[in-house]
Amino acid sequence: MKRRSSQTGAPLFTACPLIEDPEALLADLRRLVDSHRLSNHGPRVCELERRLKRMWGVRAQTVANATLGLELAFTALGLRGKAIVPSFTFFSTAHACVRAGLEPVFADIDPRTYCLAPAAVEALIDEDTALVVPVHTYGNLADFAYFESLRERGIAVVYDAAHAMGVRSRFGEPAGFGDASVFSFHATKIVAAGEGGAVATADPALGQAIRRLANFGLINETEVFEIGTNAKLSEVHALFALHGLKSLETSIDRRLAVMDRYNESFGDEAKLTLPRPQPGVGPNGQFYPVRFRSRKLREKAFDDLVRKHIYPRRYFAPALHQLAAYRHSAHGPLPVTEAVADTVLCLPLHSAMSLSNADFVADALLHSLRPRARRVPRESLSPRVILT
Ligand code: T4K
Numbered sequence: 001m002k003r004r005s006s007q008t009g010a011p012l013f014t015a016c017p018l019i020e021d022p023e024a025l026l027a028d029l030r031r032l033v034d035s036h037r038l039s040n041h042g043p044r045v046c047e048l049e050r051r052l053k054r055m056w057g058v059r060a061q062t063v064a065n066a067t068l069g070l071e072l073a074f075t076a077l078g079l080r081g082k083a084i085v086p087s088f089t090f091f092s093t094a095h096a097c098v099r100a101g102l103e104p105v106f107a108d109i110d111p112r113t114y115c116l117a118p119a120a121v122e123a124l125i126d127e128d129t130a131l132v133v134p135v136h137t138y139g140n141l142a143d144f145a146y147f148e149s150l151r152e153r154g155i156a157v158v159y160d161a162a163h164a165m166g167v168r169s170r171f172g173e174p175a176g177f178g179d180a181s182v183f184s185f186h187a188t189k190i191v192a193a194g195e196g197g198a199v200a201t202a203d204p205a206l207g208q209a210i211r212r213l214a215n216f217g218l219i220n221e222t223e224v225f226e227i228g229t230n231a232k233l234s235e236v237h238a239l240f241a242l243h244g245l246k247s248l249e250t251s252i253d254r255r256l257a258v259m260d261r262y263n264e265s266f267g268d269e270a271k272l273t274l275p276r277p278q279p280g281v282g283p284n285g286q287f288y289p290v291r292f293r294s295r296k297l298r299e300k301a302f303d304d305l306v307r308k309h310i311y312p313r314r315y316f317a318p319a320l321h322q323l324a325a326y327r328h329s330a331h332g333p334l335p336v337t338e339a340v341a342d343t344v345l346c347l348p349l350h351s352a353m354s355l356s357n358a359d360f361v362a363d364a365l366l367h368s369l370r371p372r373a374r375r376v377p378r379e380s381l382s383p384r385v386i387l388t
Contacts, residue, residue, distance in 0.1 A: 011309040012361060014287075017192030018351040019240075020247035028239055037235055040215075044238035049198075051245055056175035056200050059207040062238065063214055066162045066184035066197035068231040070096035073158050073180045073199050074131060076209035081130035082330075086116050087319040088337040089135045093160050094320050094329075102131060106321045106331035112276050114138060114289070114340060118146035124332050131156045136164035136174065138315075138346075139286035140278055144171050147178070158182065161200075165190050166248050168282030175200035180210075185237065190251050190284055190351065191244035196237040251351035255285025258349050258358045262288055265362035271297060271369050287315065288349040290365075295342040297369070302345060304368035310348060310361055317341040 019025055037043065045062050052060030063069040074083070074096060083097040087106035094104045108120035114137040121132060132150055134142030136159060147157050159177060162184035167174055175181045180203075185196030201207045212218065217228030233241075244251075259275070266272050273291035277283065292298040298314075305312055319341040321331050348361055 011311060012348045012353075012357055013311045013350075014313040014315075014346050014348050015188035016348075016350040016352055017187045017194075018247070018251060019243060020250065020351075021243070025239070025243050028243070029236075032235055032239055039232060039234045041232070042235045042238075044235045044242060045233055048233075048238045048241050048245075051242065052198055052200070055245075057173055058176050058200050058202040059204060061199045061201070061207045061210045061214070062233040063197045063199060063210070064231045064233055064237075065186065065195050066160070066182050067092040067096055068214070068229070069182040069184075069197040069199045069210075070133070070158065070160060071099045072210045072213045072229075072231060073182060073201075073206070074100035074102060076206055076213055077131070077156050077158070077179060079130040079156055081128040082126075083131040083133060084116075084121050084124050084129060085133045085320075086135055086137070086337070087321040087326075087331060087334055088114060088316050088340055089137065089160065089320065090162070090316060091320065091323075092162070093133055093135055094326065097131070097133065104320075104326070104329050105129075106319075106326075106329060106334060106337075108332060108334050108336050109137070109340065110143075111336050111340070113140040113142075113278060115140055115142040116147075117336070118143050120332055121146075121150075125150075125155070129155055131158065133158055133160055135160040135162075136167065138275065138289050139163045139167050139284045140275075141167060141169055141174055141281055144169070144174075144177050151179070162186075162189070162197075163286040164284065165286075166252050166284040170280035176202060179203065180206060185241045185244065190255070190286060191241055191248060193237040193240035193244060196233050196241055247351075252284050254351050254353070255349055256283065257355065258353050259283075259285050259288055261355050261358040262290075262347065262349075262362055265359065265366065266290065269366065269369060285349060287346045289315070289344050289346050291340065291343045292345070293343070298343050298345055301365055301368045305361070305364055308364045310364055312345045312347050314341075314344065315346045317344065 049060045083102040088109045097104045110117040116134045157178040159181040161181040180201040185193035213228040214231035217224045217226040271293045319337045
């Protein structure tokens with residue numbers, strides 16, 4: 001008999017994009033087709049930028065993806081020298097620095113938030129430091145108090161906010177901090193447009209420069225003073241992002257319900273370290289990272305889950321300084337980065353995930369950790385969250 005992998009028998013991936021109202025999206029796509037306007041700052045891109053600006057309170061400049069958003073933000077700031085970045089992040093953070101002509105220097109992270117550790121950054125700052133790129137890892141917010149103070153010391157700060165759409169903070173709207181913050185609309189993100197991104201900035205000149213660079217460097221049809229690229233968001237992607245934004249709150253609520261369910265299931269499991277809530281932060285449930293006591297346990301769990309057609313991801317292993325591409329890059333001591341990269345696993349968590357599938361994943365993981373344990377049956381599921 002074929003073994004079922006979830007309540008529906010479908011594989012369970014770490015991420016899965018959700019279109020909340022496909023009929024409404026298809027109707028809008030029909031209108032888009034009839035409009036014959038597919039790119040170059042058309043009405044949907046403009047509408048998306050207006051909506052994001054309303055939400056963030058600062059200018060929103062759409063881009064083709066967050067990787068290019070980071071690169072163009074660094075380029076538009078006109079920086080030269082070193083950029084302090086985490087090694088525990090997606091490739092884009094450091095790649096964008098190199099492509100913008102900056103030299104990445106890797107700093108260690110905080111073991112509770114997985115974001116850059118201020119003390120580690122401070123120890124690496126020297127007269128060549130032009131930029132620091134804190135990543136809001138998994139939707140945890142970097143330490144604004146420290147990083148904003150760097151700007152007063154003449155160091156540019158651009159937040160990699162690829163994971164942070166919809167995160168709230170008692171310190172203010174996260175998108176309003178830094179020289180800029182760069183968000184992603186990739187298929188794996190909460191607002192899933194397939195590809196896409198947006199740069200938030202309170203500096204109108206910086207926003208304008210990023211817009212220019214994203215459009216080949218054109219001033220007008222005949223004037224180009226700088227070498228730009230093509231990083232424009234298409235109308236199709238903007239339409240998907242607009243639909244994703246409409247259901248942002250619902251998506252976050254569903255994700256948080258799944259997180260609560262995981263927390264409840266793993267609460268007393270000493271072999272796991274669960275994500276810790278940050279005081280004063282309203283999380284978005286972008287990822288659910290668990291840490292294992294050892295790499296061996298993590299690898300066993302990974303294999304056991306995959307056998308049940310559950311596909312977690314080792315975000316972010318290997319750490320960037322462990323890659324051949326960065327073997328010559330400078331870095332400080334990275335003990336936390338290496339320990340986390342060795343032991344972390346992001347479990348399936350997405351806006352369409354049911355609590356019953358969360359239970360299925362939790363049971364599979366607990367069984368991997370304590371193969372002889374028996375599970376207590378659960379009470380019935382909340383109907384609001386039953387999707388897949
Ligand atoms: N900064 C940080 C900190 C980031 O994490 C990222 C991207 C960026 C910057 C740059 O943002 P973008 O330039 O992409 O806007 C994925 C994404 O490609 C990447 O966007 C993301 N971070 C990273 C965390 O994950 P992969 O190679 O792990 O994706 P993939 O194809 O293995 O997909 C992961 C899971 O998602 C799969 O198990 C299946 C599911 N999935 C994926 C796609 C593409 C779907 O269900 N539908 C889909 O269409 O990198």
